[in-house]
Amino acid sequence: MTEHPANGLDDVVHQRVRLGIMAIAHQARQVEFGFLRTTLQLTAGNLGQHLTVLEKAELIQIEKGYEGKRPRTWVTLTPAGQTALRAEIAHLKQLIQQVEQAETTGDR
Amino acid sequence: MQSYLHDESVPSADSPRELLTTVGELTRRVRVAQRGTWFPLLAFAVITLVAIPVERYAPQLGPCRPGPEEGTTVCVASVASTAVYWPIALMLAYAAIAAFYVRQSRQRGLGTPIRPYVVVGVVLAVLLAGASLWLAYHPLAPFSAAPSEFTPTMHAVSFLVSPLTVIGLALLVLAWVERHWALLAYTAVYLSIALVQGSQVIESSSRWFFLPYLLVPAAVLLLGSAAFALFRPAGEAQPR
Numbered sequence: 001m002t003e004h005p006a007n008g009l010d011d012v013v014h015q016r017v018r019l020g021i022m023a024i025a026h027q028a029r030q031v032e033f034g035f036l037r038t039t040l041q042l043t044a045g046n047l048g049q050h051l052t053v054l055e056k057a058e059l060i061q062i063e064k065g066y067e068g069k070r071p072r073t074w075v076t077l078t079p080a081g082q083t084a085l086r087a088e089i090a091h092l093k094q095l096i097q098q099v100e101q102a103e104t105t106g107d108r
Numbered sequence: 109m110q111s112y113l114h115d116e117s118v119p120s121a122d123s124p125r126e127l128l129t130t131v132g133e134l135t136r137r138v139r140v141a142q143r144g145t146w147f148p149l150l151a152f153a154v155i156t157l158v159a160i161p162v163e164r165y166a167p168q169l170g171p172c173r174p175g176p177e178e179g180t181t182v183c184v185a186s187v188a189s190t191a192v193y194w195p196i197a198l199m200l201a202y203a204a205i206a207a208f209y210v211r212q213s214r215q216r217g218l219g220t221p222i223r224p225y226v227v228v229g230v231v232l233a234v235l236l237a238g239a240s241l242w243l244a245y246h247p248l249a250p251f252s253a254a255p256s257e258f259t260p261t262m263h264a265v266s267f268l269v270s271p272l273t274v275i276g277l278a279l280l281v282l283a284w285v286e287r288h289w290a291l292l293a294y295t296a297v298y299l300s301i302a303l304v305q306g307s308q309v310i311e312s313s314s315r316w317f318f319l320p321y322l323l324v325p326a327a328v329l330l331l332g333s334a335a336f337a338l339f340r341p342a343g344e345a346q347p348r
Contacts (some may be wrong), residue, residue, distance in 0.1 A: 016127065016130065019127060020130060020131070024135075024138055027134075027139065027142075028138050028142070029219035030219035031218055032216075032217025032218070035216065067214065072217075089128065092127055092128050095124040096125055096128070099124075
């Protein structure tokens with residue numbers, strides 16, 4: 001019996017905000033804290049908490065520095081983060097496919 | 109900027125379909141924010157316009173022979189322009205484009221995907237220099253051949269070994285890098301114009317006979333740059 005795709009979902013990644021952070025970091029390669037906060041419309045504290053969760057899971061890398069006198073925090077997806085994002089998207093697609101198949105079967 | 113977290117059109121429940129839609133929407137927004145299409149087009153328009161005095165006044169470095177009329181000379185091509193000016197100008201343009209995207213990346217807080225575009229552009233510029241020099245000393249058609257005797261292969265090679273085609277091919281890569289359908293359509297039009305122009309022969313004794321070959325693409329690039337700057341979607345980098 002094949003495993004249900006829901007069992008493959010990673011609790012760290014399967015969360016709307018964290019999935020959003022990872023999707024942005026994947027496309028941007030490197031993204032600044034301010035862009036994430038503006039795009040996701042989160043408070044600095046809330047975003048910081050989600051980033052800490054992802055960093056502890058080694059899915060992102062956080063670099064802090066200065067540009068002129070302005071402090072900057074850059075977020076990069078780690079290779080493990082790339083893999084986790086790909087896996088999450090694959091599982092989500094499988095889930096949708098299964099639901100659609102079940103609906104088609106149920107309609108008959 | 110609209111937030112997907114507070115967007116009322118997006119239900120709050122995290123169903124797989126909604127999560128995937130969110131990922132797709134965020135990816136699209138990042139791509140739009142990374143774009144800066146108007147700048148490469150402006151850079152290429154500038155080097156195309158600067159090519160006009162170069163084409164007119166640069167010394168002919170390639171092989172020439174006395175023409176059919178006394179005191180005239182027939183040359184294969186303006187080697188100084190295609191093998192020297194254009195590769196250098198293209199390299200400078202790519203350096204400016206890379207600097208523009210890096211600066212924009214720092215300002216907006218987003219990485220830039222421009223590296224493959226610049227690498228392909230530089231490689232094409234080097235190939236252009238090599239191919240131009242090779243063709244100058246190994247011409248496809250003899251000196252005595254009339255333009256009407258040129259075969260489709262000769263036209264095709266001339267089209268490919270043209271700085272304007274090199275710009276167009278690099279723009280195709282930019283359209284792919286930026287996932288930009290409007291730029292892809294624009295580049296198709298630009299390359300079509302370059303193809304049609306390349307197949308036209310202007311018979312003139314004027315030393316400015318080449319003007320349409322450069323003015324038309326330069327105008328198309330300038331118009332494209334202005335259009336992409338004016339009609340950019342919200343979220344795309346603003347010209348400064």
